[in-house]
Amino acid sequence: MSSSPDTPLLQLSGIVKHYGTVRALQGASLTVHPNEVVALVGDNGAGKSTVIKVISGVIQPDEGEIVVDGRPVSFSSPLDPRSHGIETVYQDLALAPDLDPAANLFLGREVLRGGLLGMLGMLDKPKMRRQADDAFARLSVGLQDTRSTVGTMSGGQRQGIAVARAVLWASRLVLMDEPTAALGVVQTGRVRALIESVREQGVSVVLVSHNLPFVFEVADRIEVLRLGQRVAAFTRAEATAERVLGAMTGALAEVPPGDPAPDTMIGSVIDAGADGISRVDDTGGVSGTRGMEA
DSSP states (O other): OOOOTTSOSEEEEEEEEEETTEEEEEEEEEEEOTTOEEEEEOSTTSSHHHHHHHHTTSSOOSEEEEEETTEEEOOOSTHHHHHTTEEEEOTTTTOOTTSOHHHHHTTTSOOBOSHHHHHTTOBOHHHHHHHHHHHHHHTTOOOSOTTSOGGGSOHHHHHHHHHHHHHHHOSSEEEEESTTTTOOHHHHHHHHHHHHHHHHTTOEEEEEOSOHHHHHHHOSEEEEEETTEEEEEEETTTOOHHHHHHHHHTSSOOOOTTSOOOSOOSOSOOOOGGGSOOEEOTTSOEESOOOOOO
16 A cells, blocks of 8 residues: 555544534544654543544544545444554453463464365464564564463563554554553553554554653654544644643643644643643643543
């Protein structure tokens, strides 16, 4: 699948999703260019995970358009985005804990042996293990024993397996929903390295995360959702904690995507309560972070 360098890899525009009387998305938009990491941030209920589910084909929007390489597409099931090289790493990782890493990488895509044995449904486990080991090596996923079951491994190792599975099959884009949730500092660093490795493979990343310091480190661009709409978009150079938090909370006037964000903020300290980041210091630094659900 080819496109001109200026053509976005993926564009969502005017996406609307209703759940009864609840409007989860109210004209949401998102733009992803080839070989870039885009962070999608927002407060609770902003619609971040709903956007991920729309792109991954888990749910279908009521209105709006999805465009891949400049052509409108329809994702009616999770199989459709896969045909466009799009894979998803879900927040719960969707791993089978009683299987080893190689079996998880090929879950639903098992390789059969040749000849009569393959016709009888016999799996080519050595081939799957070799390909899995190659994938782990490319992404520097450190697994001491690839024959152990996934359920015995750490959260960071399981996250690495889930990312490796997505990258093994994704040729264009990986969606990552809260990849650092419930991870410690060391494991979060490993996820950061994984994202950099994914980009080095020529694959774009859409990252949903409540961890703004992490987002500022890995994202090329940051798009902000508020109440089901995209209200701002920042490049890494433009983004500061004040600007991003102001767009998330409504303290900053809406910023059309691509326009410079204004320098004025309503106050230098924002208390986002139990759902978000509790303090912004005068230099734009963040402290007192607490989790936000999508």
